[in-house]
Amino acid sequence: MLWLSQSETLTVASSFIRGTKLWQWLLLAGGIFLIWTTLVAIYDVFFHPLAKYPGPRLARITDTWAAYYYSSGKWPWVVERTIKRYGDIVRIGPNSLVFLEPQAAIDVHCAKRDLKDTFIKTPLMDGLGDEDDGLLWERNPEKHRAVSKMMSPAFSGNSLRAKLPTLNKHIDLMISQMRAHGQEEAGLDVSQWFTWLAMDSAVDLACGWELHELRDMKSHAFLEGMDAGCMLAIVLSTTKIAPILTPVVMLLTPWRLMRVFPQMISSLRAMVTDRIERRNNLKHPDFCEQLLPPTKESEMKGAQMRHIGTVIGQLIIGGYDTTSVTTYMMFYFSLRHPEVLEELKREIRSNFSRYEDLTADNLRGLPWLNACMQETLRVVTVATHHSLPRISPGAMVNGTYVPKGVIVRTSLFTYNRSDRFFHDPASFRPERWLSPNHPKYDSVFASDDHRGYMPFIMGPRQCPGRELAKITFRLVVSKLLWSFDVEQVSKQLEFDKDFRVYSIWMKPELRMRFLPVKRDSQHGAE
Numbered sequence: 316m317l318w319l320s321q322s323e324t325l326t327v328a329s330s331f332i333r334g335t336k337l338w339q340w341l342l343l344a345g346g347i348f349l350i351w352t353t354l355v356a357i358y359d360v361f362f363h364p365l366a367k368y369p370g371p372r373l374a375r376i377t378d379t380w381a382a383y384y385y386s387s388g389k390w391p392w393v394v395e396r397t398i399k400r401y402g403d404i405v406r407i408g409p410n411s412l413v414f415l416e417p418q419a420a421i422d423v424h425c426a427k428r429d430l431k432d433t434f435i436k437t438p439l440m441d442g443l444g445d446e447d448d449g450l451l452w453e454r455n456p457e458k459h460r461a462v463s464k465m466m467s468p469a470f471s472g473n474s475l476r477a478k479l480p481t482l483n484k485h486i487d488l489m490i491s492q493m494r495a496h497g498q499e500e501a502g503l504d505v506s507q508w509f510t511w512l513a514m515d516s517a518v519d520l521a522c523g524w525e526l527h528e529l530r531d532m533k534s535h536a537f538l539e540g541m542d543a544g545c546m547l548a549i550v551l552s553t554t555k556i557a558p559i560l561t562p563v564v565m566l567l568t569p570w571r572l573m574r575v576f577p578q579m580i581s582s583l584r585a586m587v588t589d590r591i592e593r594r595n596n597l598k599h600p601d602f603c604e605q606l607l608p609p610t611k612e613s614e615m616k617g618a619q620m621r622h623i624g625t626v627i628g629q630l631i632i633g634g635y636d637t638t639s640v641t642t643y644m645m646f647y648f649s650l651r652h653p654e655v656l657e658e659l660k661r662e663i664r665s666n667f668s669r670y671e672d673l674t675a676d677n678l679r680g681l682p683w684l685n686a687c688m689q690e691t692l693r694v695v696t697v698a699t700h701h702s703l704p705r706i707s708p709g710a711m712v713n714g715t716y717v718p719k720g721v722i723v724r725t726s727l728f729t730y731n732r733s734d735r736f737f738h739d740p741a742s743f744r745p746e747r748w749l750s751p752n753h754p755k756y757d758s759v760f761a762s763d764d765h766r767g768y769m770p771f772i773m774g775p776r777q778c779p780g781r782e783l784a785k786i787t788f789r790l791v792v793s794k795l796l797w798s799f800d801v802e803q804v805s806k807q808l809e810f811d812k813d814f815r816v817y818s819i820w821m822k823p824e825l826r827m828r829f830l831p832v833k834r835d836s837q838h839g840a841e
């Protein structure tokens with residue numbers, strides 16, 4: 316009889332274990348790993364529900380393809396190249412698809428009647444908040460809806476109007492600093508100045524703190540911490556996309572980021588605590604007002620404080636990079652197209668003879684200024700460059716059924732730059748956004764397909780700061796061009812070659828001179 320008793324089996328097993336050398340164990344583990352990965356790869360290529368979709372070979376069997384490019388700073392361009400090569404629906408990970416058609420973006424992002432049909436966010440950012448997902452990173456649709464509803468009055472027309480003096484205070488300070496320092500030969504690096512403006516005003520509008528970067532003409536430690544947080548977001552996302560890369564990514568991550576980020580979280584907590592203590596003694600309205608419960612600070616729980624801190628941090632992150640990049644990119648493109656800049660100056664200066672008249676209300680209707688903003692948001696896809704990954708609830712996307720759990724992306728970057736949807740997409744042509752009664756209207760753009768043009772996306776995750784962002788853009792650009800003639804003094808940059816984007820855009824040095832416009836004294840601030 317071949318059967319062994321229990322004690323005999325144990326004896327055989329233990330003598331096998333004792334008799335096996337370390338190298339034999341390693342060989343065995345390697346063999347099992349190889350067989351396992353081969354089986355998984357065969358399944359991914361031939362039997363996976365996404366097997367029918369084309370895509371890069373490596374991407375079909377491993378997420379390291381996506382993780383590598385995601386962390387390379389060139390992700391939007393890589394996705395664009397991949398779509399051009401493989402078609403409108405591409406498999407860019409074993410369980411991940413990217414779509415080009417605008418209808419896909421509409422299907423994925425629009426509000427659903429039933430919350431369970433929502434395409435929820437992926438957990439890429441889990442772990443970045445202060446033990447709370449706040450608003451931007453909240454994945455649970457019900458919790459998200461509650462926070463979003465609570466915050467929405469802070470972005471109403473009246474509420475924004477009340478915040479305008481604070482915003483203008485920072486813009487005016489930048490203008491006066493540029494008047495004092497912007498005429499020198501070396502010019503000023505606007506990548507820095509626009510970031511200081513955006514960060515100073517974002518923090519002040521969020522919770523009434525003054526960083527004074529514009530006044531002191533140097534970056535505050537808080538800005539360094541925010542930038543570190545944005546870089547850590549990429550590190551974290553990369554390890555979530557492909558956990559196998561974690562050791563390599565951790566080794567390559569500069570320790571400075573790990574040090575600076577927690578310091579920024581502590582500063583954020585301090586700001587919130589200070590703001591709560593000042594609740595009856597505010598200098599101006601801010602976003603924090605909307606988040607504070609009626610309870611006294613001493614009665615507020617730690618979780619409540621952390622939630623407020625996270626949402627405040629997200630309002631700052633959501634606002635500072637996006638608005639500074641939009642203004643920076645508008646100048647970057649229009650300096651390359653002097654006719655665009657000339658028309659902007661003409662429109663602003665001919666409509667306003669006094670600086671004080673450059674107000675949010677008066678600027679709203681300037682067609683060329685608005686067209687420049689829309690065109691900047693088209694060519695750059697400021698905040699949607701990561702292709703907005705979402706998890707399918709099991710639903711139709713552009714007429715194709717996408718099984719539950721599949722990660723769906725919509726590449727608005729590729730869409731915005733595709734000649735299928737836009738005439739002459741590579742050029743910066745604000746004309747495309749004008750109405751037919753404008754003298755600069757050009758009918759060659761009449762067939763542009765705007766369905767997928769959604770710089771602030773749409774649906775429940777639509778950007779709550781969009782009106783503030785537009786107001787800021789109009790005020791900054793018009794106040795600058797009303798006050799100065801500008802010229803670029805740094806080297807020419809190529810958008811596709813010199814720009815990179817991680818979770819925020821890296822803005823290369825762009826030095827400009829600001830030469831005050833001469834006016835006779837009864838006209839305006841000069």
Ligand code: HEM
Pocket residue numbers: 450451452463629630631633634635637638641692697698699703770771772775776777778779780781783784785
């Ligand atoms: C040109 C400027 C801006 C652009 C292009 C922009 C774009 C976007 C986009 C595309 C999203 C959706 C992101 C996603 O779902 O993954 C978003 C969300 C968000 N934005 Fe903006 N944004 C801008 C300015 C601002 C400003 C000024 C603020 C704050 C005052 C802000 C706060 C937020 C917040 C809190 C969210 C998360 C909303 C949610 O998940 O419900 N944004 N933004």
